[in-house]
Structure formats: C-alpha cells, structure tokens
Amino acid sequence: xxxxxxxxxxxxxxxxxxxxxxxxxxxxxxxPALHSxxxxxxxxxxxxxxxxxxxxxxxxxxxxxxxxxxxxxxLASVNIFGGFLVTYRMLSMFKKKTKKTKEKE
Amino acid sequence: MVAILYLISALLFIFALRxxxxxxxSRMGNIFGVIGMIIAVFTTLMFxxxxxxxxxxxAILVGGAIxxxxxxxxxxxxxxxxxxxxxxxxxxxxxxxxxxAFYDPVAFSIGKVGSIKTASLVEMSIGTFIGxxxxxxxxxxxxKLQGTISGKPIVFKFQHLINALIFLLIIFLIVLFxxxxxxxxxxxxxxxxxxxxxxxxxxxxxxxxxVVVSMLNSYSGWAACGxxxxxxxxxxxxxxxxxxxxxxxxxxxxxxxxxxxxxxVVLGGFGGEQDTSASKDNSDKIVKQGNAEDAAYIxxxxxxxxxxxxxxxxxxxxxxxxxxxGDILKKEGIEVRYAIHPVAGRMPGHMNxxxxxxxxxxxxxxxxDEINHDFPMTEVSFVIGANDVTNPAAKTDESSxxxxxxxxxxxxxxxxxxxxxxxxxxxxxVDNELFYRDNTTMLFGDAxxxxxxxxxxxxx
Numbered sequence: 001x002x003x004x005x006x007x008x009x010x011x012x013x014x015x016x017x018x019x020x021x022x023x024x025x026x027x028x029x030x031x032p033a034l035h036s037x038x039x040x041x042x043x044x045x046x047x048x049x050x051x052x053x054x055x056x057x058x059x060x061x062x063x064x065x066x067x068x069x070x071x072x073x074x075l076a077s078v079n080i081f082g083g084f085l086v087t088y089r090m091l092s093m094f095k096k097k098t099k100k101t102k103e104k105e
Numbered sequence: 106m107v108a109i110l111y112l113i114s115a116l117l118f119i120f121a122l123r124x125x126x127x128x129x130x131s132r133m134g135n136i137f138g139v140i141g142m143i144i145a146v147f148t149t150l151m152f153x154x155x156x157x158x159x160x161x162x163x164a165i166l167v168g169g170a171i172x173x174x175x176x177x178x179x180x181x182x183x184x185x186x187x188x189x190x191x192x193x194x195x196x197x198x199x200x201x202x203x204x205x206a207f208y209d210p211v212a213f214s215i216g217k218v219g220s221i222k223t224a225s226l227v228e229m230s231i232g233t234f235i236g237x238x239x240x241x242x243x244x245x246x247x248x249k250l251q252g253t254i255s256g257k258p259i260v261f262k263f264q265h266l267i268n269a270l271i272f273l274l275i276i277f278l279i280v281l282f283x284x285x286x287x288x289x290x291x292x293x294x295x296x297x298x299x300x301x302x303x304x305x306x307x308x309x310x311x312x313x314x315x316v317v318v319s320m321l322n323s324y325s326g327w328a329a330c331g332x333x334x335x336x337x338x339x340x341x342x343x344x345x346x347x348x349x350x351x352x353x354x355x356x357x358x359x360x361x362x363x364x365x366x367x368x369x370v371v372l373g374g375f376g377g378e379q380d381t382s383a384s385k386d387n388s389d390k391i392v393k394q395g396n397a398e399d400a401a402y403i404x405x406x407x408x409x410x411x412x413x414x415x416x417x418x419x420x421x422x423x424x425x426x427x428x429x430x431g432d433i434l435k436k437e438g439i440e441v442r443y444a445i446h447p448v449a450g451r452m453p454g455h456m457n458x459x460x461x462x463x464x465x466x467x468x469x470x471x472x473x474d475e476i477n478h479d480f481p482m483t484e485v486s487f488v489i490g491a492n493d494v495t496n497p498a499a500k501t502d503e504s505s506x507x508x509x510x511x512x513x514x515x516x517x518x519x520x521x522x523x524x525x526x527x528x529x530x531x532x533x534x535v536d537n538e539l540f541y542r543d544n545t546t547m548l549f550g551d552a553x554x555x556x557x558x559x560x561x562x563x564x565x
Binding site for chain 2: 009022024030047049053059060074
C-alpha cells in the first residue's frame, strides 16, 4: 500500500462506483425466495473488514492499536463463521419437490 | 501479488451473490464466499508487517467458535434478530479498525500519529460514523425483534429536528477532528454516532422491521467501504459496495411491498398514530366463526387451496404442522400452494426459509406477482397469521393508511379461512373487512394448535 494521494483516492472511487453497479445488477437477479440467505451472505462477506483488523493486530508487542485490532478480529470472526454457517443451514433447507423431501421424516 | 489475490477474493464474493439467483446454484455460491474469505484472510496474514500469528489465530478461533455455536443453534424463527445482532458486530468491528488505524497510522501507511493525512482522516471518520450508527441501530433492532424492548415505534416531539442537529454536530466534530486529530474528539464522534443510531431506529417498529434490518445491512456495507477507503484497500471497497447495494435494494423492495417510500419508513412512527382514526365501529357486524372440523371439511371438498402465511405463523412456530396439513390435502388430490407477500415476516424472505425448514418444496412457494392472478380460480384461501397483506381496503379505501399497498387477492377465491388469535387489527391498526364477509370463516386460536387440529380432523 503506497502513500495516500488524490490519485489513489480516485482509483478507489472508480472501484467503488463500478462495484455499486455490479452489486445493483447481481442483487436484482437474486430470487426473492432467497432474500434471507442473501442477508446471511452479505453479512458474512462484509466482515472482510477483518483484513483491516489483522493489519492492526499484526505487529509484535502490545499497544492500544493492537488490542483494538484483536477485538476487531474476534468480532469479524463471529460474523464470518456465523454468517456463512447460518446461510449454509438456510440453503440446505431449500429442496426440490421430487427427491430428498421424504428422507428427513 | 497481494492485489491479484484480493481481486480473486472480490470476484468470488460477486459469484457468491450471483449464485443466489436460484436455489440450485446457491449452495455453490456460499462455498465461493467461504473460499473468497479464506483467500482474503491468508493473503493478509502473508503481509510482512503481520507477525503475531498466535494472537490473531486465537482471536479467530474465539470469534469463530462463538459464531459457529450461535449459527448452529439458532431457531429459524429467530433469524431476523440474529441478522440484526450480526450487523451490530460489523459496525463495531469497523469502529475498532478505524480506532486502530488512528492510534497506529504507520501500520496502515497513512501517516504518523498526530499528522495523519487529511484524506485518510475524512475516510476514517466516515467509516467510524457509519460503523457506530450500524452498531447501535442494530442493537436496538435486535432488542425490538427479540422482544426485550417494546417493538412499538416510539415517537416524540422534534424527533427529526433533534436527529438533524445531532448530524450537524457530528459534521462539526469531524471538521474539528481533521484540524487537531485529538483522541477525545475521535471518541466523541463515536459516542454521538452511537446515540444517533439509537435515535434513528427508535421510531420504527412492528412490520417496518424488514426495512430496518435491510437498511442496517446496507449501512454495514457502507461502513466497510469507509474503512476500505481509509486503508486504500480495493477488496474492502468492492465488498462494502456489494453489501451496501444489496441492503439498499432490499430496503427498496420492502418499502415498495408496503407502498411507502424509504424516507417515509425511515422517518418512522407508522402504526402508532393512525390507530384511532382507523378504528371504525364494527361491533354490529357479524363474524362467521368456525372450528378445525369445519376448516377440514371445507378444504377436503376443494380442488385447490392457497396458503397465505404471515408473521403469526412464525411466532406460533406453526410451519411444520402447516406442512403436514398441506401434505394430507395433496394426498387427497388437492392442489396446494403457498403465497408469500414481500413483507410477510420480519425480514426479507423470512417465510420462504421457514417453509423450506418445514420441508415444503420451493416450487410450491410462490411470490405475490406469480400467484395473485390464480386466486379467482382457487376455492379456498387459508390465511394463517397474516392480516394487512390481504386487506382489500388497500385497493378500495383511499382514506386507509395502507391504501395502495399491493395485497394478495384472497377475497377473489371462493372462500377464505382466517387463522387468527383474535379479532385484533394488524400492525397498521386497520380493520379488515374480509372478516365480515359471507364466504369468510374465522378460525380463532393458536396457529400451530389449529393446524394440528385440522390435521387430526382430516385424517379422522
């Protein structure tokens, strides 16, 4: 990561707007039946913020910043594991008519 | 190399969302998401500055264990509060990451303590602000959904004015923060933002909760974006934007399902005030009451039944008994389908998950615009725990607060069965004229108990 300059910011902004457009189209294609799993997945992936927490927790020794980073890692991990697992549970319930419906009984 | 790995991770996240376009591809999508996250974490661990593997590993294990434990044990009816709780953690994590960047800017290459670059400070403040709002708003939403706090909207005088003033105060604090970079100001921003988060969610309640949950989903994304800009990290920016867009679209769909603008929902207070104006005197009207045997008889003699579930079904945990009822009817050769209103339940898609949990095949579960034109050809509509979403007043009565809301046309079917606890109005406080029609039979009682009784009568 290089030093901050207005150019870096503009690149970030470009990425941001393009990602918003992709997000717009991808999310509209999600079937309404799966809107709850969608929230589960978005919840899990928004915890990619763990990347920032790991960077803060990275250096050796102990200071304020590192403690904040570690707390961030814990919080984000709860979400990552929780989010993906709960989504997995939801999705494994959506079954087709023919097969498997009877097995669970 | 790092940038490439982050890019792959971001692409996998996009595929994860794309997979949700169909239940068949959705499981693969979730796996893409997991792989994306693993790549992101390991790529970051490879950074030269990251050395304390044990501490980080322990933190991941602790968080992961807590998250897994909760996710595996949670009841599907409690999903909305779980999601709200998870959103609050994203918000809080964003605040902590911003704080860490503020205390150790060198680790993030954004300057030195006391002389952080202004651009980074702006982005940091925005990330902190949105993160803190997401945190407190979600905590309150969790309390409302869980029932710890009254779910009713709380409205008071000058509410919007106060919120606006607090917002201006935050902008002022951020400007001050840019000038003196003081930790005191940083934490003041955090505290005032937390306060604003509470105030923003407090006037919203009841059936507006799906919008709140979606909105907070969106905020958690924008918070991640703010941190992404602070760290100049494209992966965070992309993911944050995806999540932000997703939450915003869900909020839009939910508000449209209630024929209200997002602004209107956000300003809140719906349902609290209208109660009095809408309570027309219906005491002299006659309601036809029935019991489980009547319902069983009516449905047994029909060719087609459409089941309309609502939040009441979730509260009573009636989905399994309901599916059992549906199965018996199907064995009798009756066509059974389920109609889902966009705002049924307390979060988007809540009903679909509950029915899926009860092993209802998803082909039988249809959305409003897929099934609405079938009601005139249907003999029986079985409404369980839903009310406002079937109220014809939304189409006919211009003075009704729910006028214009898209509804399921159950009144067009030959007969309607209403499973309800009592004659109470829905969250909108509007009386439902359907209750008094000749072809309507009211089945009073607990939704689960009623379904079980109908099953007994059907198999007798």
